[in-house]
Amino acid sequence: MIQRHTCGNGLRIVLENIPSVRSVTIGIWVLTGSRNETKMNNGISHFLEHMFFKGTDTRSAQEIAEAFDSIGGQINAFTSKEYTCFYAKVLDTHKDYALEILADMFFNSSFDEEEMEREKKVVYEEIKMYEDTPDDIVHDLLARASFGDHPLGYPILGTEEHLKSFSPEDLRNYVEQRYTPDNVVISVAGNVDESFMNNIASYFGKFERNVGKESLETPTFLANRIERNKDTEQAHLCLGFNGLKLGDENTYSLVVMNNVLGGSMSSRLFQDVREKQGLAYSVFSYHSTYLDNGLLTIYAGTGKEQLPLLQDTINNTLELLIKDGLTDKELRNSKEQLKGSLMLSLESTNSKMSRNGRNELLLRRHRSLDDMIKEIDAVSHESIRKVIDYTFRNSQSVALIAPEIS
Incomplete structure (x- = not known):
């Protein structure tokens, strides 16, 4: 407690x-x-x-x-x-x-x-x-x-x-x-x-410092592209999409969807990019939440000559996700994976301290494990469709580091 x-x-x-x-x-x-x-x-x-x-x-x-x-x-x-x-x-x-x-x-x-x-x-x-x-x-x-x-x-x-x-x-x-x-x-x-x-x-409990009122400026997601030439063995590609702010009611739906997209070894990106095509050793996606917005990121590294094929493969994976959503099996497995990860992550004093501190600092509220499990179980194909439409409705931002970008 x-x-x-x-x-x-x-x-x-x-x-x-x-x-x-x-x-x-x-x-x-x-x-x-x-x-x-x-x-x-x-x-x-x-x-x-x-x-x-x-x-x-x-x-x-x-x-x-x-x-x-x-x-x-x-x-x-x-x-x-x-x-x-x-x-x-x-x-x-x-x-x-x-x-x-x-x-x-x-x-x-x-x-x-x-x-x-x-x-x-x-x-x-x-x-x-x-x-x-x-x-x-x-x-x-x-x-x-x-x-x-x-x-x-x-x-x-x-x-x-x-x-x-x-x-x-x-x-x-x-x-x-x-x-x-x-x-x-x-x-x-x-x-x-x-x-x-x-x-x-x-x-x-007794120290005092002047408290100034700070109003944070909400950022606007920009579909910009930044490229950097660097003498590297691989090209490193990141794609960004508009995400959800901290505490958004659709967060668990987005996390479930991201697990299927690129959050695990059985994810679509891992299977399509690494296992089927052998294009990358490292490929994954993750969602970052901030006080008033978020960012969904896809990362992959590959040889420069394979970069066009890598981009095509990622785009094809995204197009299929946007078109058809998740299968029943993917939805079920992703929810169980998320629940297991959540429970395992709370087994150490470090993780409990971190979770409680961050929740109190940013949200000023705490949910029990049972409440979080209920929210994960409540994720449906309809809520997944909602976050897919929101996240991928706009153009993507791009960052690329590679040798001799032309």
Whole structure:
């Protein structure tokens, strides 16, 4: 059972007790990401995530790392387009210690200028590593093709040019603007009872920062095409289609449909592109949801000379899906696969912490597993037809990385 508490300053806490385990995962979720940036400070959310690990007023970066190593714990973080998360997984006996360190990082990070300059070099290397992975970077190109100059089209890592300009004061100002109590959720899952909420509230329940009213601009899906010449062994192709926003009532229908399209080894794209034609080792599709829209993506990598055949094969697969929908067997199997994946994904404290934190931060509501199973079971041929017509009614966006594009 999920327990919720809102502190006097507006910060929210969600806790799920799992007495059958000996671990506890604690996550700090902040409603800020690359979507909340400008062209000039693009990448600051991700760089700030790095700097929270680089020392506080009382702990060095090495001491933070050693603190978790000494108790056999794990600490990490990630930044997305709409949120940032810092989390730690420890034995239940060390939960209070882990909470104290996370709070120290959250409130007392020093943002030392020398540490910043060193960490900028680390992020420069991260950007270069990303650029050297065309099957990753092509998805960023697709976001830019699909959303244009809207912040959802910005890369999460930013650019070297922007990073060079960041100062300690820039980071502190961004924290003041975005790391406000109303934008923060503390999510906990594991062998921990309700009394732990009091400990969390003692650290996070009293801080105040000015809450500014932010109105997000809803992006318009654009059927743009972006191509990049790169000396690669394969051509990397991404196709984008208009998706559904977070919490849309048709989400499960779209997920069921996507499973059949390209979400598994038995999917149509996998069978048509890889198994029957041998055109690609990697081919798949997935749906990304945002607060006010979504994006369905198809990816495949193949030799440059096979690119026309790959595109024709994908288009033929899509045409058949648009024309005939799913078979009874596909609908049944996809629903069972989705239910199985959902249940298996909720077996760890990490996954429960993540699911609860994200739901509280973005949706402010939680559904039981039984409710989600009912929604999956309710998916029908009619609801599948509805999402097919919505998703594929407009032209597609395209991103392509390949050698010597003519």
